[in-house]
Amino acid sequence: MxxxxxxxxxxxxxxxxxxxxxxxxxxxxxxxxxxxxxxxxxxxxxxxxxxxxxxxxxxxxxxxxxxxxxxxxxxxxxxxxALVLQADLGVTFDAQLTRDAIEARIICEEQAFRLACQRRTEADLAKLHGLLDTYAALAANGRNMADEDVEFHLAVAAASQNRILVRTITPLMLMSTRGRRRYFESAALRQRSLDDHRAFFAAIEARDEAAATALVHSHVHTAAADIWALNEAAAVAQDAGAPDKQT
Missing domain, CATH: 1.10.10.10 (Winged helix-like DNA-binding domain superfamily/Winged helix DNA-binding domain)
Structure with missing residues (x-):
């Protein structure tokens, strides 16, 4: 930003x-x-x-x-x-604001994925399939997929045919950009994310609203917990390596 x-x-x-x-x-x-x-x-x-x-x-x-x-x-x-700006600058959010952001994202994405199951077009499926191919190639080559992760979720939101949902979900995704980049440094987490996104695609293709919304809830909560743990570990490592500061 x-x-x-x-x-x-x-x-x-x-x-x-x-x-x-x-x-x-x-x-x-x-x-x-x-x-x-x-x-x-x-x-x-x-x-x-x-x-x-x-x-x-x-x-x-x-x-x-x-x-x-x-x-x-x-x-x-x-x-x-303003929250995206602060995230870009590395400002740490408190636990309550983090929980609020996760809750808001789940609420918005559950609705977006439900509508995507109802309204998705063949063009939407083709785009999602192409993004999955890119995702898989990056995972296979050990590359960071943070940007592609956002692109996939926003493509699903776009398949809802509701532009306001897309505009609402975008900043909620971008608030965790730094943590997401750290998340995708892990080969195991890259693979798990790829598996989740393949399941998302299958649910949307089958118009299975129940499966899609259940996946959103588990995917966001699990990823958020992993990002939180990685951020905490990085903060501890940084503090351990930092010189003593004068107050």
Missing amino acids: LTAVSTETSDAVRKTLEYVRHHRLAKGDRLPSERNLSDRFGVTRSSVREALAVLDAMRITERKAKSGIFLRNTPDEGGLD
Whole structure:
């Protein structure tokens, strides 16, 4: 999401969000000035300015003429795009928000897969079959399938013929991009995911709504648990290897 801005600007966005959380700022609270933030974060004022423009666009901050920079919404109150932004920056979500995201994804995908069973066309099946072939080839060659995983799920959502469902599911998928990339580093998990996606295809092809929705529930919960465990292990390893910090 932040591919169009510099690394320093991305860093400034992340540090601003961390500042808001650390100081427990509430909606309407005033943030420090650009100069102050620049000094705190060790980045240029232009990077802070660009970072605030990103946060303004996400409706997290707002500037008031001759008054300063204010918190428009807390990071957790923003829209789904704001959560994707935070995930892209490596901001860790708390357990409750993670559970909420999983629950919302299951609700949306169960409906999308049910509708896909009812409404899928031969063109939809052909696209899904092609994506499965790509998926299998990547798995066989030990390649990471994170992007293809998203593409497959969104293709199923598209087969529901409901564009709003596609737009809702997209950010819910993208929120776990970093964890999904780590997940697909495992050969065993790549194979299990491929098996699940083949089962998805078979259920949609057979118009078996009960099988499709049951698969969604088990697939999302199991994958989320694996990603959570992998993230926790990575965090422990990082802490163990990090030098002591001054407080």
